[in-house]
Amino acid sequence: MDISKTISDILLLYELSMAIGKSVDYDENCSSFLKLFLARKGLTAAWILRRDEAGYECTYAMPLASCRTTPGNGYLAGLPEDFDAKILPANSAKLQWVTPVPYTDGSVTIFNLRNQGLLFVHSIREAPFTELELNQLRPIILKFSYSLEGSSIVANQQQLLKRLESQNRQLNDYAHVVSHDLKSPLHNINTLAGWVQDDHADTLSAEALKKLDLIRENTERMEKLISGLLNYSSVKEGSVEREEVDLYQTVKSVIGILPITKTTRVRVEPLPMVYGDPLHFQQLFQNLIDNAVKSLDKPKGQVEVGCDFQQTPAVFHIRDNGKGIDRKYHERIFQIFEKLDTEGTRSGIGLSIVQRIIEHYKGRIWLESQPGEGTTFFFTLGTTATRPR
Amino acid sequence: MYIADSTIDQMVAQILDHAQGKTSSLLVGEHSSFNMEELIDALNAAGARFLGGIFPKVIHDNTIYETGIVQNTFENVEEIFTVKHLDTGDFTIPEFHRETGREYTLITYVDGLTQVKSAYLLELYNRFGADVNYVGGGAGSLSLEQMPCVFTHEGIFQDAAVCGLVAMDVSLAVRHGWEKIAGPFIATRTKGNVVQELNWRNAFEVYKEVVEARSGKTFTDSNFFDIAKGHPFGIVREHTERIVRDPLAVNEKGHLICIGEVEENTFLDILEGENENLIAAARTAVEESLAKAAAPKKAVIIDCISRGLFLEEDIQKELDGVVGPLKAKNPDISISGALTLGEISSFGQGLIQLFNKTIVIGIF
Numbered sequence: 015m016d017i018s019k020t021i022s023d024i025l026l027l028y029e030l031s032m033a034i035g036k037s038v039d040y041d042e043n044c045s046s047f048l049k050l051f052l053a054r055k056g057l058t059a060a061w062i063l064r065r066d067e068a069g070y071e072c073t074y075a076m077p078l079a080s081c082r083t084t085p086g087n088g089y090l091a092g093l094p095e096d097f098d099a100k101i102l103p104a105n106s107a108k109l110q111w112v113t114p115v116p117y118t119d120g121s122v123t124i125f126n127l128r129n130q131g132l133l134f135v136h137s138i139r140e141a142p143f144t145e146l147e148l149n150q151l152r153p154i155i156l157k158f159s160y161s162l163e164g165s166s167i168v169a170n171q172q173q174l175l176k177r178l179e180s181q182n183r184q185l186n187d188y189a190h191v192v193s194h195d196l197k198s199p200l201h202n203i204n205t206l207a208g209w210v211q212d213d214h215a216d217t218l219s220a221e222a223l224k225k226l227d228l229i230r231e232n233t234e235r236m237e238k239l240i241s242g243l244l245n246y247s248s249v250k251e252g253s254v255e256r257e258e259v260d261l262y263q264t265v266k267s268v269i270g271i272l273p274i275t276k277t278t279r280v281r282v283e284p285l286p287m288v289y290g291d292p293l294h295f296q297q298l299f300q301n302l303i304d305n306a307v308k309s310l311d312k313p314k315g316q317v318e319v320g321c322d323f324q325q326t327p328a329v330f331h332i333r334d335n336g337k338g339i340d341r342k343y344h345e346r347i348f349q350i351f352e353k354l355d356t357e358g359t360r361s362g363i364g365l366s367i368v369q370r371i372i373e374h375y376k377g378r379i380w381l382e383s384q385p386g387e388g389t390t391f392f393f394t395l396g397t398t399a400t401r402p403r
Numbered sequence: 404m405y406i407a408d409s410t411i412d413q414m415v416a417q418i419l420d421h422a423q424g425k426t427s428s429l430l431v432g433e434h435s436s437f438n439m440e441e442l443i444d445a446l447n448a449a450g451a452r453f454l455g456g457i458f459p460k461v462i463h464d465n466t467i468y469e470t471g472i473v474q475n476t477f478e479n480v481e482e483i484f485t486v487k488h489l490d491t492g493d494f495t496i497p498e499f500h501r502e503t504g505r506e507y508t509l510i511t512y513v514d515g516l517t518q519v520k521s522a523y524l525l526e527l528y529n530r531f532g533a534d535v536n537y538v539g540g541g542a543g544s545l546s547l548e549q550m551p552c553v554f555t556h557e558g559i560f561q562d563a564a565v566c567g568l569v570a571m572d573v574s575l576a577v578r579h580g581w582e583k584i585a586g587p588f589i590a591t592r593t594k595g596n597v598v599q600e601l602n603w604r605n606a607f608e609v610y611k612e613v614v615e616a617r618s619g620k621t622f623t624d625s626n627f628f629d630i631a632k633g634h635p636f637g638i639v640r641e642h643t644e645r646i647v648r649d650p651l652a653v654n655e656k657g658h659l660i661c662i663g664e665v666e667e668n669t670f671l672d673i674l675e676g677e678n679e680n681l682i683a684a685a686r687t688a689v690e691e692s693l694a695k696a697a698a699p700k701k702a703v704i705i706d707c708i709s710r711g712l713f714l715e716e717d718i719q720k721e722l723d724g725v726v727g728p729l730k731a732k733n734p735d736i737s738i739s740g741a742l743t744l745g746e747i748s749s750f751g752q753g754l755i756q757l758f759n760k761t762i763v764i765g766i767f
Contacts, residue, residue: 022639025587025670032668049525049754050666056642058533058753077532115534136533138753139642 023150026054030154035161038168044074047158052076057135057142061114062162063090064131073131075114090132093124098155099148100124104136125151127159130166189247193240200240204233242363245297246370259292261285261299265319268300274307275315283320286328288395294371301364302332302391309336309389327377327394338385348379368393404737405463406472408436415445418474422451426480426567428510429455429554430462430473430741433544439551439559447556454483454565456512456542457552459708462740465726467711467718475701475739477510477767479570485555489517490562496530499568506572508536508767510703513564515541515744516549518595521664523564524747524755536573537755538765540705540743541662547651571767574699576692577748579647579676579710579761580684581635585613586672593667598636598650598659601671607657610634610650613673627653632713635760636661637672645672649709649759662709662745663757676760678717681710685762686724696766699733704740705763711742713760718742725764 029050036046048060061075070090089108093100102108102124104117112134113122120138127133133155135142143151207229215223262285269280280303288295299319306317318333339347348369372379376396383389404421406414414437418427431439439457446453461473481499488494501507509531513520520541527537542552551559588609592600601609611622614634622630628651637645648671650659665671685706693699704725711718729736746758748765 022587022670025589026639026641028589029668029670033666045525053754053756054640056640056753076529078529115532 027150027154029054030151031157034154034158035164038165040162040165040169041074043161043165045076047161048074048076051135055135055137055142056139057137058120059114059136061134062127062131063112063134070112070131072114093126093132097126098152099126099143101141101143103140125155127155127162130159130162133158186247189243193244193247197237197240200233200237204230204237207233239363242367246363246367256289257292259288259290259295261288261295261321264292264295265299265303268296268303272300272304272307277313278307278310278315278317280307280317280319283318285319285321285330286323290375290395294374298368298371299332301368305364306332306334306336306389306391309334309338311337327396329392329394331390331392333388333390335388338387339381339383339389340385341383344381344383404474405466405468406474408470411437411441411445414442414472415449415451418446418453418472419449419451421474422476425452425476425478426483427451427453427455428475428477428567428739429453430475430739431455431457432461432468432470432472433457433459434469435471439554443554443556443558452480452483452556454510454512454553454555454567456540456554456565456741457544457550458540458542458741458743459545460711460742462704462706462722462738462742464730464738465719465722467722467742473739473741475703475737477567477569477571480567481507481570482568483555483566484568485553485557485560485563485565486523487560487563489514489519489523489564492519492522494523494526496526498530501535501568502570505570506536507531507534508538508569508571508573508765510567510569511537511539511564511747512542512553513539513745513747514549514552514560514562515543515662516547517562519664520745520757524757527566528749528755531568533749533753535568535749536575536765537747537749538573538575538703538705538763539747540741540763541745541747541757543744545708545744569767574692574696574766575748576688576690576695576764577644577746577756577758577761578684578688578691579644579758580681581637581645581647581674581676581760582680583637583645583672584617584634584675586637587639587670588673590665590667590669590671593665593669596661596664597654598661598665599656605657606659607653610659610673617675622653632709633676635674635676635709636665637674638665638669639672645674646756646758647674647760649707651709662759676713678714678720681714682717682721682724685721685764686728688762688764689725689728692764692766693728693732699729699736699766701767702729702736702738702740703763703765703767704738705746705748705765706740706742707746707758707760707762708742708744710760710762721762725762729766 033047033050037043052060059077062073063070064073102122104120104122109122117136120136121140121142123135123142125133207226211223211226265282265285312335316335320331322329348365369379372393377394379393381389381391406417460467460469463473484497486494486496544550549561551561553560553563553565555565588601590598590601591603598606600606614630615621618630620630631650636648638648639645648661648663648665650661652660654660714721726738729738746761746763747755748763749755
């Protein structure tokens with residue numbers, strides 16, 4: 015046995031094997047392996063045909079100039095499923111329609127890529143591979159077919175993701191446009207109703223004035239609903255604003271703008287600095303604290319905002335001693351337009367916005383509640399949180 | 404034809420006179436004293452059609468020049484094009500109609516010091532395929548300082564290649580004559596043209612062990628190429644000679660910088676050459692090429708400058724050994740060429756290869 019030839023064979027197989035799967039991209043994967051295969055084995059061209067409903071489709075060719083779609087072929091259809099490789103004269107009638115350029119000399123070797131189709135290689139030699147070489151190449155070709163399967167799966171996923179992103183973008187744009195266009199006439203209705211009340215307060219009956227009040231209340235509610243929708247659609251994936259945000263100051267300023275009665279005590283514990291969009295964190299705490307305040311039903315309302323730094327990631331909480339939420343609503347409340355109050359003053363969008371913001375920062379939200387005793391919302395953020403300065 | 408350095412007007416007049424309306428391939432010696440941009444402007448103004456490059460040295464018949472222009476003319480040049488931005492990979496090769504059944508040759512001169520020549524050559528092959536012959540070489544300065552060095556009517560460029568698609572067949576032969584002394588080694592870590600590791604060890608450590616033991620010489624801070632020029636790498640291929648890769652320098656990390664890329668996990672041998680073997684290989688190349696050529700009219704010699712540096716004064720013997728057989732049976736044959744930074748050919752039908760320390764003979 016020629017040991018140096020055996021070592022060379024093994025090293026060549028190692029080299030070929032290492033060229034497979036260098037990229038998950040289908041074309042780059044093919045290029046990386048096939049250019050080496052052609053160079054080392056002195057081959058002229060390589061192409062892959064994959065069976066689809068219409069017959070065989072050329073999915074890759076080197077050189078690319080020779081790639082073309084081919085119709086079905088009786089010879090290929092008749093190949094057994096478990097063959098490994100076959101060598102045919104390049105001018106064989108059996109290769110009609112599957113050889114991209116009409117080769118008159120040499121040979122074409124067909125390798126079985128299993129469910130990834132067939133790999134064809136052209137050589138100017140009539141016997142480009144010995145039986146031993148074909149046996150040596152069997153695991154390489156099998157590995158190549160597995161890597162192509164991986165590339166195909168990734169390509170399908172990427173295509174799906176692209177489609178989803180596009181649909182999501184369209185949906186956001188749609189929500190934004192519709193919300194914006196709806197707000198304008200609503201605002202007009204509200205203003206006009208106000209003018210009618212002001213201008214004809216003396217002549218209109220009390221019942222008519224009350225109905226005008228109802229019109230204005232409903233338009234204001236509708237406006238809030240639409241503003242909520244606008245906020246919801248504005249929490250987009252990949253928002254670019256990223257800066258250091260002092261959450262303690264954010265919560266303090268939110269408390270300053272919320273209508274909080276004198277019987278309510280809001281306690282804010284130390285909160286961390288985080289990186290992100292300041293507007294997102296303002297929306298997040300505004301919705302959670304507003305919900306907490308609105309749920310209060312005791313003579314002395316208590317709301318507490320805090321953060322447990324002992325855990326990783328840090329866990330934030332907003333705790334109230336309000337009316338509490340029944341367990342059966344714990345998941346539903348995060349769905350858009352879901353609300354528990356029957357007064358109709360809330361849009362049912364607030365917690366959906368909160369959840370969307372937290373998802374945007376790769377965090378998690380959950381709650382614990384005892385009806386009659388109160389509720390605690392917990393959440394984490396994927397963004398780096400540091401202890402307050 | 405050889406055109407010595409003179410005024411732009413005189414050189415343009417000589418080029419036009421020799422071209423007689425045909426397309427010119429202009430090989431310029433790097434120490435020429437004229438301004439290339441002025442020459443290009445003047446050729447454009449005169450309506451000349453041309454492509455070319457600046458090379459360390461140029462060849463006309465059996466003489467090597469460091470200055471002046473070697474002109475070769477081609478009748479059936481169907482397209483001339485420039486491919487820019489080879490360094491960024493942001494380039495495309497244009498597509499041209501070719502007549503079925505007609506023979507084509509693509510002449511290409513590429514910036515020999517651009518980083519990713521293999522991607523360019525692969526794209527060229529992908530575009531034009533195996534039914535076109537390819538011949539050319541790497542342009543640039545022997546100082547290894549990168550500069551604009553390939554040109555057409557569009558101007559002179561760096562990190563670029565120029566191509567001429569000629570509707571003519573060419574008989575090609577590629578030989579080097581270097582022999583294996585050690586190996587195989589696996590290039591376990593590489594980056595472009597830099598071999599960082601051999602057999603999972605620092606590349607220079609491995610290379611040094613082999614070469615110092617073989618040559619009896621010791622590497623110092625300043626003599627790397629003096630020793631390494633006699634011990635290139637050989638990339639193993641089946642059915643033909645190894646592809647030579649020239650280790651040009653060693654960096655502070657002990658990584659070997661080559662002319663031409665070495666893919667990761669390539670297996671390599673370390674080679675050694677004897678002057679007489681290299682000269683004999685060149686003679687074999689010309690014989691192989693002549694044997695396949697039907698009616699030789701022009702010969703193009705693309706010889707490696709590093710081969711020239713290794714052979715020293717024996718480069719003339721090599722050239723005489725090539726030109727002799729060419730002239731013997733074809734006294735009127737026009738012979739032109741260059742000593743290049745890497746040689747390009749599609750010898751044996753198939754992928755275009757970039758060679759080092761190799762001689763490529765093309766007979767039209």
